[in-house]
Amino acid sequence: MDLKDFPRSELGFFPTPLVRLERLSKLLGGPRLLMKRDDLTGLATGGNKTRKLEYLVGEALALGCDCLVTGGAAQSNHCRQTAAAAAARGLGCHLVLGGSEPERYEGNLLLDRLLGAEIHWSGALRKGERIPEVAAGLEARGRRPYVVPYGGSNEVGALGFVRAASELAEQLRAAGETVSRIVFASSSGGTHAGLVVGKALFGLGAQILGIGIDKGEAGEMPFEDHVHELASSLASRLGLGRPIGRGEALVRNEFLGGGYGVVGEAEREAISLLARSEGILLDPVYTGKAFGALLALSRLGEFSKSETILFWHTGGTPALFSPAGQTLL
Numbered sequence: 001m002d003l004k005d006f007p008r009s010e011l012g013f014f015p016t017p018l019v020r021l022e023r024l025s026k027l028l029g030g031p032r033l034l035m036k037r038d039d040l041t042g043l044a045t046g047g048n049k050t051r052k053l054e055y056l057v058g059e060a061l062a063l064g065c066d067c068l069v070t071g072g073a074a075q076s077n078h079c080r081q082t083a084a085a086a087a088a089r090g091l092g093c094h095l096v097l098g099g100s101e102p103e104r105y106e107g108n109l110l111l112d113r114l115l116g117a118e119i120h121w122s123g124a125l126r127k128g129e130r131i132p133e134v135a136a137g138l139e140a141r142g143r144r145p146y147v148v149p150y151g152g153s154n155e156v157g158a159l160g161f162v163r164a165a166s167e168l169a170e171q172l173r174a175a176g177e178t179v180s181r182i183v184f185a186s187s188s189g190g191t192h193a194g195l196v197v198g199k200a201l202f203g204l205g206a207q208i209l210g211i212g213i214d215k216g217e218a219g220e221m222p223f224e225d226h227v228h229e230l231a232s233s234l235a236s237r238l239g240l241g242r243p244i245g246r247g248e249a250l251v252r253n254e255f256l257g258g259g260y261g262v263v264g265e266a267e268r269e270a271i272s273l274l275a276r277s278e279g280i281l282l283d284p285v286y287t288g289k290a291f292g293a294l295l296a297l298s299r300l301g302e303f304s305k306s307e308t309i310l311f312w313h314t315g316g317t318p319a320l321f322s323p324a325g326q327t328l329l
C-alpha cells in the first residue's frame with residue numbers, strides 16, 4: 001500500500017519549521033546543528049504524537065468509532081495530544097494513567113482535564129497495561145472504542161513519521177542542506193520505526209539515531225529489536241521491497257541517567273544551554289535527555305566538527321509546568 005491509501009485526519013500544522021541553531025553551533029565549535037520543530041505541530045501545545053494521531057484518528061473515524069482509549073504516564077504528552085485530537089473530532093476520550101489522583105493537576109494532566117478526557121488511574125502500571133480492560137468496559141456499555149496503543153506506536157501510528165521523513169527530505173532539498181544524522185528521544189518506537197522506513201523510501205541520507213530514555217521492564221524485548229520489528233512490518237506493508245537491516249534501528253542506551261523522567265545534571269545543562277543560547281524550550285523527560293546525549297556524544301568526539309546534525313524536537317514542553325520542571329532550577 002501507498003502512504004496516501006491510509007485514511008488521515010488533519011490535526012496539526014505541517015510542515016513544522018526546520019531551523020538552524022547558529023548560536024549554539026558556534027558556542028560548541030561544531031558540529032553544525034539543525035532542529036526540526038515538532039514541538040510546534042500545533043495540537044494543544046504540540047509534539048510528535050500529533051503526526052501518529054493523524055493516521056490513528058483517521059482509522060478510528062473510518063471504522064465509525066465514537067471514542068478513543070489510550071494510556072501512559074501521568075505526564076504523558078501522548079495522552080494529552082490524544083485528548084485534544086478526540087475533542088477536535090467530536091470523539092470521547094478515556095485515558096488510563098499511571099499513578100493515583102494527585103492533589104494538584106499540573107502540566108499535561110491539567111490539559112487532559114481541560115480537554116475533557118475521562119481519567120482512569122492505574123497505580124504502578126504506567127504503560128497503558130489496563131487499556132484493554134477500559135475498552136472492554138466501554139464496549140459492554142454500548143460504546144465503540146478505538147484503542148490507540150501506548151505512545152501511538154503501531155504500524156498505523158508510525159505512518160505519521162514515514163510522512164515526516166518525506167516532509168524533511170523536501171525541506172532539506174529546498175534549504176540546500178545535507179544532514180549526516182538525525183538524533184531524537186526514542187521511547188515507544190513509533191517515531192523511530194517511521195523515520196527508518198521513511199528514510200529508506202525517500203532516500204534520506206542521514207543515520208537515524210534514537211536516544212533511549214526509558215530502561216524498559218525486565219523480560220521485555222530489547223528496545224532496538226522492538227523498533228526493528230515495527231519498522232520491518234511497516235516496510236513490507238508499504239512495499240519497500242527489501243528487508244530493514246538490523247543496524248538500521250540504532251538506539252543508544254547509555255544516557256538513561258537516573259531513569260525515566262528523572263532529571264539529572266545532563267538534562268539540566270542541556271535544557272538551560274538551549275534555552276539560553278537559542279530561546280528554545282526542551283522538556284525534562286524526553287528531549288532534555290536526548291539533547292543532553294547529543295551534547296555528550298559531541299564532546300566525546302563521536303561527531304566530527306564539520307558534520308551537520310539534526311535534532312528532532314519531539315515536544316513535551318507542558319511537563320516544564322509539572323513537578324519535574326521544578327527540579328530544573
Ligand SMILES: *Cc1c(COP(=O)(O)O)cnc(C)c1O
Pocket residue numbers: 047048049077078151153185186187188189190191192283286287314315316
Ligand atoms: C512520546 C515522546 C517521545 C518518544 O516518541 P516514541 O515514538 O514514543 O518513541 C519523544 N519525545 C516526546 C516529547 C514524547 O512525548
